[in-house]
Amino acid sequence: MEVTREMIAHVAGLARLNLTHEEIEKFTPQLKEVIEAFSQLAAENTTGVKPSFHPIELKNALREDSVKECISQEQALRNAKHKKDGYFKGPKAV
Amino acid sequence: MKTEEFIGKVKSGEVDIVEYIHKVIEECKKINDEYHYFNKISEELALKQAENIKKNPKGKLAGLPVSIKDCICVKGVETRAGSAILNGYKPEFNATAIEKIIKEGAIIIGKTSQDEFGFGSFSTNMGKGFQKPLNPFDKERCCGGSSGGCGGIVQKASFPHISLGESTGGSIVNPASFCGVYGLCPTYGRVSRYGLIDYGNSLDKIGPMAKDIKDIALMQKIISGFDKNESTSLNSPVDDYSAYIRKDVKGMKVGIIDFGIGESIDEPVRNKTLETIDKLNAKGVKAEKVSLPFSKKYGIPVYFLIAASEASTNLAKYCGMRYGASSELNGSSFNEYFTKVRSEYLGDEAKRRIILGTFARMAGQRDAYYIKAAQIRTKVIEEYKRLFKTYDALISPAINILPPKFDEIDKLSLLQAYTIDALTVSPNLAGLPHLSIPTGMVNKLPSGVMLTGDHLQEGKLIQLAAALRKE
Numbered sequence: 001m002e003v004t005r006e007m008i009a010h011v012a013g014l015a016r017l018n019l020t021h022e023e024i025e026k027f028t029p030q031l032k033e034v035i036e037a038f039s040q041l042a043a044e045n046t047t048g049v050k051p052s053f054h055p056i057e058l059k060n061a062l063r064e065d066s067v068k069e070c071i072s073q074e075q076a077l078r079n080a081k082h083k084k085d086g087y088f089k090g091p092k093a094v
Numbered sequence: 095m096k097t098e099e100f101i102g103k104v105k106s107g108e109v110d111i112v113e114y115i116h117k118v119i120e121e122c123k124k125i126n127d128e129y130h131y132f133n134k135i136s137e138e139l140a141l142k143q144a145e146n147i148k149k150n151p152k153g154k155l156a157g158l159p160v161s162i163k164d165c166i167c168v169k170g171v172e173t174r175a176g177s178a179i180l181n182g183y184k185p186e187f188n189a190t191a192i193e194k195i196i197k198e199g200a201i202i203i204g205k206t207s208q209d210e211f212g213f214g215s216f217s218t219n220m221g222k223g224f225q226k227p228l229n230p231f232d233k234e235r236c237c238g239g240s241s242g243g244c245g246g247i248v249q250k251a252s253f254p255h256i257s258l259g260e261s262t263g264g265s266i267v268n269p270a271s272f273c274g275v276y277g278l279c280p281t282y283g284r285v286s287r288y289g290l291i292d293y294g295n296s297l298d299k300i301g302p303m304a305k306d307i308k309d310i311a312l313m314q315k316i317i318s319g320f321d322k323n324e325s326t327s328l329n330s331p332v333d334d335y336s337a338y339i340r341k342d343v344k345g346m347k348v349g350i351i352d353f354g355i356g357e358s359i360d361e362p363v364r365n366k367t368l369e370t371i372d373k374l375n376a377k378g379v380k381a382e383k384v385s386l387p388f389s390k391k392y393g394i395p396v397y398f399l400i401a402a403s404e405a406s407t408n409l410a411k412y413c414g415m416r417y418g419a420s421s422e423l424n425g426s427s428f429n430e431y432f433t434k435v436r437s438e439y440l441g442d443e444a445k446r447r448i449i450l451g452t453f454a455r456m457a458g459q460r461d462a463y464y465i466k467a468a469q470i471r472t473k474v475i476e477e478y479k480r481l482f483k484t485y486d487a488l489i490s491p492a493i494n495i496l497p498p499k500f501d502e503i504d505k506l507s508l509l510q511a512y513t514i515d516a517l518t519v520s521p522n523l524a525g526l527p528h529l530s531i532p533t534g535m536v537n538k539l540p541s542g543v544m545l546t547g548d549h550l551q552e553g554k555l556i557q558l559a560a561a562l563r564k565e
Contacts, residue, residue, distance in 0.1 A: 001459065008449060015406060015452045016413075016429065017445055018437045027446055030508040034450065037509055038395040041466045051468030052475055054296045054326065055282045055525025056549060061325035075186045079417035090415050091423055091431035 003032035097158060097309050100254040104147065104157030104199075111157040115144035115201055118159050118253050122203055129233070130225040131247040133164045135204040136171045143201045153199025154316060160195055161248075161257045163241050164205040165212060166300060167289040168192055175291040176208040176240075178222040179439040180418040189289020190324065191258060191300050191317045198316050206243030210441045211405065212262050212293040215493075215514045216503050217242025217269065219443035226500075230273055231539055235497040238272030244303045245269030245277070249540075256313050257303040262293045263397050264518025266301050267492040267530035267544050274532045274540025276559065277303040278310050281549045282525030283328035286321030294404035295326070297397075297522055307559045310529070311335035314552060330550060338557040344378030346486045346558065348545075352385045354490025354517055362536040363491045370533055370543045370562065371489060377561050384481055384488065388473045389520035396474065397519035398512055399454045399467040406451025409444065412436060446508070475524045482548035487558055490517050492530045492544040496537065521546045529555040531562060 001007070005028045012019045019027065073086055082089040095103075103109040119137050126132045140159070147157045162168055165175035167185035169192075174180035188196065196202070210221035217239035220226050227242040229235040230249040237246045241259030246269075248257050259266045261279040270277025278301045285300045292298060302313035315336065320329040350371060355364050371381050414420040414435030421435050440448070454463035481488065493514060503511070521528040528546040535541070545555045 011449050011453050011456070012445070013433075014456070015410070015448045016433045016436050017440070017448060018433045019445070023442070023445065026442070027449065031446060031449060031453075033507060033509045034398070034512065035453065038399060038463065041392065041395055041399075041470060042462060044392065044466075044470060046466060046469035046473075049469040049472050051465055052471040053468055055471075055475060055523065056328070058283075058326055063322065071186050076416075078186065079183055080415065081420040082415065082423055088415055089423070091426050091428050093428060 003028065003035050095254055097254045097256070097306065097312070101156050101158060105151045107151070109157065111147050111151070112141065112144045114157070115140050115159065118203060121252060122247070125247065125250050129228045129230065129246055129250060130207055131227050131243040131250070132161070132204040133174060133176065133207050133224060133243070134172050136168065136202055139168070139171055140201050140203050143196070147199055147201065151199070153197065154312065155195055156199035158200050159203045159253055159255050160200040161203050161206050161244060161255065162192065163244055163258060163260045164208050165260055165291040165293070166192060166258060167291065168202055168205065171202070171205060173205060173291070174221070175212070176210045176221045176224055177440065177444065178419060179412045179436070181439070183418045185289070187289065190286035190321045192289065194317050206241070206247060206257065208243060209240035210444050211291070211409070212240040212260065212265055213405070213443040213447050214239040215264065215268055215511065216498070218500065218503055219441065221441045222439060229497050232497070234499050235539070236272065236500060236503060238269035238493070238497065240265040241303065242269045245273030245275060248275045248303050248305060249273040255304070256309050258300055258317070259303045260290060260298060260300050261522060262297045263401055263522045264492065264515050266303060267518055267528055268515070270303055270530035271492040271542030271544070272497040272540065274535070274542070275303055275305050276307055276310050276532065277301065277530045278314055278552065278555070279522070279528050280314060280318065280552055281328070281527045283326050284550065284552070285317045286324040286327045288321055288324040292408040294401040295408065296404060297401055307556060307563055308336065308339060311339060311556050333553045335553055335556050338553040339560040341557045343374070343558055343561040346379045346554070347484060348374060348379055348381045348558070349384035349481055349485040349488045350381055351488050351490040352383050353390045358516070359491060359494045360496065362496060363494060363541055366533040366536060366541045367489065367491050367543050373562055374558065379558070381489070384485065386477050386481070386520065388470060388477050392470045393474065393520040393523065394513055394516055396467040396470045397515065397523055398450070399463050400471065400523070402447045402451035403454045403464050404451070406448045406455065409448055471523050474520055478520070478524045478526060486547070486554050488546045490544055492518055492542055496539045496541060517544065525549065527552045527555060529559055531559045
C-alpha cells in the first residue's frame, strides 16, 4: 500500500486524531520511510510459524466471580471534570 | 554513604530522617531547575512518609529516597507518563511495585521525566509542556530514554537513592548506559504491571536503576513476585538476588553477540565492551562469539510494529472523559469531542505511533505487518532460548554510540532514531532480563555494556556485574 497524505490522514481519523496540515506534511514522509523499511518482513517465510503475542507462554488467569470491594463512586469520579449526579458526563450520543 | 549503611543509620536514629528528607527535596529542586529530571517532586508525600519512618523505622528500605518513572501510578501524586493528555491525573491507588516499596519503608521523592508514554530512546519526545532531561555529564547531550529522568537523578543525586524505571524496548538499559549507572530490566512478568500505565502490554517491565549493583539486587527482590491483580504476572519463586553478589563467576560462559562488536558500533563503545570481556576472562569466564540472525535482521521492524500496535490500542482510552485533560462539551458529538482532546494534547511521537500501530492492525494490512511481526517474534525468542542452553549470559553494548548531542538527535530521520534501539529491542521482544553495567568514562562521557540472561536468570547477571565491580 502506498503511503500518501490521504492515507495518513485516514488512518489518523480511524484513531480519532485530526491532523493539522503541518502534521500531515511532517508525518507522511517520516512514516513512509518507516513503513517501507518495515515491509522487508514480507520476504521472510513464516508459513506454519505460531505468532507470539507474549514473550512467555501464559495460561488464562481466572478468579472466582465473587463480589469484592473496589474504589468508591466518589473516588472513581474524582479525576473527571464533567460529572453529574454520580455519573461521568460525556458528549452527546444521539 | 552506601544504601545499606544509610538504612542502618535511619533505623538506629543516627540519621534524623525528617531533616534528611527536607535536604533531599531541596537538592532535588535545585537539580531539577538545571537538569529537568522530575515531572513532579512529591514533597508532601515524602515528608509525610519521613514522619512515619521516624516514628517507626522499619523495613528493608527504611527511609531510602526512591524516585519513580512518571508512568508508574503513585496514589495522590500527579502521574502523567510524560503526557499532557494525563494533566492533573492523580491515581486513587498505588501500583503494586509502589505498594511493595512503601511497605519496606521507601520514601517517594518524585515522578521522573520520560519520553511521552515511553515513546523514545533519547528522552527528547517529550509530551506537550514537558522539559527534556539533560545529561548529568554534559548538558548539551541527552540522558537516553525513555527512563531518562531516572538515569539522570540516579547519577546526579548526592544522597543514597534508587529509582524505579520502566522498559518496553530498552528504556532502562539505554538511559542507564547514557548516564553511567546500573539498570536492570527484569524478565517479563517478574514484576507486576498493575498500576503501570501501558505502552505495550506484552513488552512493559518495571525495573530498578542505581549506582551500586547491591542496590539493584536489593530493590529487584522487593518489587518481584506474583500479583493476583495482574494476569501476566509470573507465579514462580523469587530469587535472593543479593546472594549472587558474592558468588564466584569462574567457569561461567558468556556469548559475545557478534553484531554488538561489529562495524555499526562506535569505536570507544566497542573498545569498552572488549575491555569488559577481557576482565571477565581474567575472572575465569569463558567468552565466545555467537550470532542472533533474526534479531539482527528483523529486531527493529518486529519491535516497532508490535509495540506501536499495542500502544495504539492502549492509547485509545484517552478520550478526555474520566481523567486527565478534557475540553468543553459544548454540544459536540462523541467523535468530535474525543478527536478534539486527543489531537490537542497528544504529542508528535504519540500520534505517529498511534498511526503506525493502527495501520499495522488494519484490515488488509494486519497479516502482512502485525501477524507477520508476531511470527518472527517467535523466531527471535527461539534463537535466544537455543543460546541459553549453552551460555549463562550474552554480552553487547546497550547502544552503539555514546550519549549524543541534542542537535545530532534533531538531524536523525524517524527511521534512524528507531534504529538506535537495535541492540535492546530483541531481549525485550523475548522478555529476557537484561542489565546495563557502567564501564567508566570515555571522552568525558559515560559508557556501559549490557548483559542479557535467560528468563528468570537475573541472579546470574547480577553475579557477573558484581565480579566486574571487584576489579
